[in-house]
Amino acid sequence: MQKIILDTNVIVSSLIQKNYPYLILDHCIEGNAIICLSNPILQEYIEVLGRPKFARFADFKTNADFLIARISEMSEIHEPINKLKIIKDEPDNRLLELADISKADFIITGNTNDFTMEMYKETRIVTPKEFWEEYK
DSSP: OOEEEEOHHHHHHHHHOSSHHHHHHHHHHTTSSEEEEOHHHHHHHHHHHTOGGGGGSTTHHHHHHHHHHHHHHHSEEOOOOSOOOOSSSGGGHHHHHHHHHHTOSEEEOSOTTTOOOSEETTEEEEOHHHIIIIIO
């Protein structure tokens, strides 16, 4: 079964639109892929999803709280050992650290500005659309 890491922007998008990120999360919830997670990434999810700017979307907070709880209980939890400084935007390095220890197949991100590489070790870095159309 595929092991995937979801960037926070994928989680946010899944709660706003019924597009590729939504389909990917549904795919995982149905048991078709394993989400890899670390405490730093979970904390980022919680912090970002709690931002006031998302309150303008109907039921965002309720749906975000539910999704965080669901992801927390179903994910494979890892605690990265090595601190990396590969990506200029420091928090994005947490995804690479998780990929390093979890041996995830994919990092799924909409952040193509900072994630300019196609691979990190054995982990492929793809957009939600690429994952859904080519790899699921």
